[in-house]
Amino acid sequence: MRKTTTPKTDALLDVRGLRVSFGTTQGLVRAVNDVSLTLNRGEVLVLIGESGSGKSVTALTVLGAMPSNTRQVAGEVWFQGQNLLSLSPTAMRHIRGNRIAMVPQDPMIAFDPVYPIGVQIAEAIRAHQPLSRREAHKRAVALLDQVGLPNAARRASHFPHQLSGGMAQRALIAMALACGPDILIADEPTTALDVTVQAQILELLMHLKETMGLAVLFITHDMGVAAQIADRVAVMYAGRIVEQADVDTLFYRPQHPYTWGLLQSTLRLDAPADVEIQAIAGMPPNPVSLPPGCTFHPRCPFVKKICHEAYPTLEVVAPNHIAACHLSVQERKEFNRG
Ligand code: SF4
Secondary structure (H helix, E strand, C coil): CCCCCCCCCCCCEEEEEEEEEEEECCEEEEEEEEEEEEECCCCEEEEECCCCCCHHHHHHHHCCCCCCCEEEEEEEEEECCEEHHHCCHHHHHHHECCCEEEECCCHHHHCCCCCCHHHHHHHHHHCCCCCCHHHHHHHHHHHHHHCCCCCHHHHCCCCHHHCCHHHHHHHHHHHHCCCCCCEEEEECCCCCCCHHHHHHHHHHHHHHHHHHCCEEEEEECCHHHHHHHCCEEEEEECCEEEEEEEHHHHHHCCCCHHHHHHHHCCCCCCCCCCCCCCCCCCCCCCCCCCCCCCCCHHHCCCCCHHHHCCCCCCEEEECCEEECCCCCHHHHHHHCCC
16 A cells, blocks of 8 residues: 655645656666656646656556556655545546546547547546436537537547548547546647647647646647647656756756757757757667666766766756756856857
């Protein structure tokens, strides 16, 4: 039985000291290592980082949908006065898809290809609400209309392959909204879409946040997408949050070398014409054998002796702004010329 205390903040979601490990043929993977974050009603928190940084594992753990090779889950995930990590699988099923819903990356894989989308959305509603098939279908059409699918009543009878990528993603968002969740977890929901459709889906999510008071945990590796949608941003690297701040602070006053690297590798329209895009040197570390000290040290241009020896603690560097780096305030000012 996991230790259960009480929530310490009034945030809608309060993740504390989350650790998740997987067993693999190569060894134990520490996918998430001491992650703490909060999410408030009507807020978009973006988790950003390269593939394998622990973003999706954090989200799946909140949903209680860890893969079968999970070896360890520790920490606390508070939602509406309950530590989700202490709930039974049955209790968790009442929350997943009902109070906390997810929009995955690829709608063509997420939908069952052999049923019309209206039927699938109606079934998702009936899994949590005592409605007749006819009532659930009516609600499914209303949801498709709400997410901007043209001719919603007709589209409800279409199979997933009859929809464009953007339409299918809207339908998937409708399914996630089926039970009026408090939290929407969106895992790279625009990655498979072209840029104009991507902008429409981001606009839709912003609209839903405003009109429904949804809290959104949005996962992406794209700084441009984060800039468009985030209220706050948490940067993840090798299973840890290395920097977290509100979106303006993170983009205009970043304090961590990895965030500097992400920004320097992104095309910015407000950057001077002579600023060149630079990739971050090297590759993310092997999660089976993470480097000692700061896990970013093999790629960091500003590495110091202590970086090889000790992992830096997350410290408050400004109000509502935390970062984990051994650089002094003076060194950060000197090195961050982005
Ligand atoms: Fe770079 Fe050291 Fe800061 Fe890690 S702690 S980001 S290696 S300067």
